[in-house]
Amino acid sequence: MIDAGVNLTSSQFHVDADDVVARAREAGITSMMVIGCDEQDSIEALALAKRYQYASCAGIHPHNAKDASADLESNLRQLASENEVVAIGECGLDYNRDFSPRPQQREIFARQLALANELNLPVYLHERDAHEDMLAILKEYQPKGVLHCFTGTRAQAENYLDLGLYLGVTGWVCDERRSQDLNDALNVISLDRVLIETDAPYLLPRTIRPKPKSRRCEPMHLAYVVAHLSAHYGVSESEVSKTTTQNFRTLFNL
Known part of the structure; x- marks a missing residue:
């Protein structure tokens, strides 16, 4: 299996990253x-x-758009020259928390999409409560990429799929309280367009038994996402792992 999204730089992993790996x-x-x-x-x-x-991506999350430097493109271009950097991001729009002004989010996002196209790299995308603006900007730049931690509706999934994007599925899909939209969307997302991820240390799957004492999610919990997708698609867990691994390698040219 390949975990297509880990926040390994998080302070929650500073003490024991080697053990987590x-x-x-x-x-x-x-x-x-x-x-x-x-x-x-x-x-x-x-x-x-x-x-x-492992692989990594280099970019500016929409929360941090207000802090992007004047040398953004130059700095990201230098990082992208390293073999391990296979995508530009995490980048996108987040109108849920608005930690950065929306016009600035859109500007920094567009600049990263332009850079990704210049470098012929896919993008690692983030979107919360900003689907219409996100879609409009993506249509302008037409990047390759993945919508990380997709939690949207069936219609939103179809819009992103029509642009040729992959969709990242996390432990959110295992949350019976709030996964209804995502599980419905899976009905129009074929397995060959899915990447599996934990978004660790966030989104601990609620299907883990016995329930862990810690709320910290780790990459080792990816198996619970695989199990859920196996049941949904009616294929073996091995097939889910194999297909999503190939999807990752195809998208990021590995």
């Missing part, structure tokens, strides 16, 4: 995407990717 490998996780959320975080993500022989 060891447990992931024991659980059959052969690789990960280490997510970068701002310029410094992307440098740290690259260092971790080199350390553990």
Whole structure:
């Protein structure tokens, strides 16, 4: 299995990253995407990717758009010259929390899409409560990429699929309280357009039994996402793992 989204730079992993990676490998996780959320975080993500022989992305999360430097493109271009950096992002729009002004979010997002096209790299996308604006900007730039941690509706999924994007499915799909839209959307998302991810340390699957004492999600918990998708698609867990691994390698040219 490949975990297509891990916030390994999180302070929650600072003390025991080696142990987290060891447990992931024991659980059959052969690789990960280490997510970068701002310029410094992307440098740290690259260092971790080199350390553990994983992949990483480099970009500016919409929460951090207000802090993007004037040298954004130059800095990201330099990071993208490293073999481990296989995508631009995490980038996109977040109108749920509005930690950065919306016009600035749109500007920084568009600049990263333009850079990704220049470098012929896919994008690692984030969207919350901003579907219409996100769609309009994506239609302008037509990037390759994945909508990370997709939690939207069937109609939203179809819009993203029509643009050729992959959709990332996390432990959100295991949450009986709020996964109705996502589980309905899976009916129009074929398995060959899915990437599986934990978004660790967030979104611990609620189907874990016995219930863990810690709320911290780890890559080793990816198996619970696989089990849910196996039941939904009516295929073996091995097939889910195999197909999503190939999807990851295809998208990121690995």
